[in-house]
Amino acid sequence: MNNANSNVSKWSVSSRIFHWISAALLLATWIMILLYENLDSNMFIGYHKAFGVSLLFWMIARVINRVFTKAPPPLAMPKWQMLVSQLSHFALYAILIAMPMVGLLMAVYGGRPVDIFGIFQIPVFVTPDRSLARFYNNLHTEIIWPMIIGFTVLHIAAALYHQFVKKDNLIARMK
Numbered sequence: 001m002n003n004a005n006s007n008v009s010k011w012s013v014s015s016r017i018f019h020w021i022s023a024a025l026l027l028a029t030w031i032m033i034l035l036y037e038n039l040d041s042n043m044f045i046g047y048h049k050a051f052g053v054s055l056l057f058w059m060i061a062r063v064i065n066r067v068f069t070k071a072p073p074p075l076a077m078p079k080w081q082m083l084v085s086q087l088s089h090f091a092l093y094a095i096l097i098a099m100p101m102v103g104l105l106m107a108v109y110g111g112r113p114v115d116i117f118g119i120f121q122i123p124v125f126v127t128p129d130r131s132l133a134r135f136y137n138n139l140h141t142e143i144i145w146p147m148i149i150g151f152t153v154l155h156i157a158a159a160l161y162h163q164f165v166k167k168d169n170l171i172a173r174m175k
Contacts, residue, residue: 008169009072018062019174022096025055026152049107049114053122056100063093075168085158092151099144106136 010016029051036044074082104122107114111128113121162170 008075008172010173010175011072012069014065015069016174018058018065022055022058022062025051025058026096026148029055046115047117049103050117052100052103053114053116056097056104059093059096059100063097066093072173075162075170088151088154088158091147092155095144095148095151099140099148102136102140102144106133106140109133109136 011019029048032044032048032051036042036048077085104114105126108122108124108126109129110133111124113123115121159171162168
């Protein structure tokens with residue numbers, strides 16, 4: 001790291017907390033679905049849903065924080081890179097809200113309330129409809145899931161590119 005980048009402007013503490021807890025909630029949600037799919041226990045699907053809904057609420061709070069929190073000045077980069085960065089961040093926010101919303105709709109249209117860690121339940125607030133439950137299942141697993149993987153990999157790859165190829169200390173902004 002050179003001295004010019006050693007005093008890089010950081011995101012606010014609240015933005016950094018929102019970022020890393022979002023990542024942790026997403027990772028926990030993924031781990032729960034992997035455990036559910038590979039072990040003979042329905043407990044993990046309940047945790048998957050609870051972490052997913054937690055991520056939804058967290059992302060709504062994160063968007064509110066983002067609206068009211070000033071971003072640090074952008075690093076110098078080509079306009080196309082800045083545009084890709086802005087679009088991919090917007091897409092990540094949208095997908096991280098859409099994924100748990102669609103999962104919640106899949107559950108309630110399937111006639112299943114969603115238990116949130118035994119603290120409270122989100123009741124079935126719609127008339128159950130198997131065809132809509134299947135539609136939301138397909139949207140959740142076949143469309144949004146690959147998108148979330150793709151944009152997450154893009155996000156991590158871009159951060160690593162900045163850190164190790166461009167050596168502009170971008171990652172320090174989110175530490």
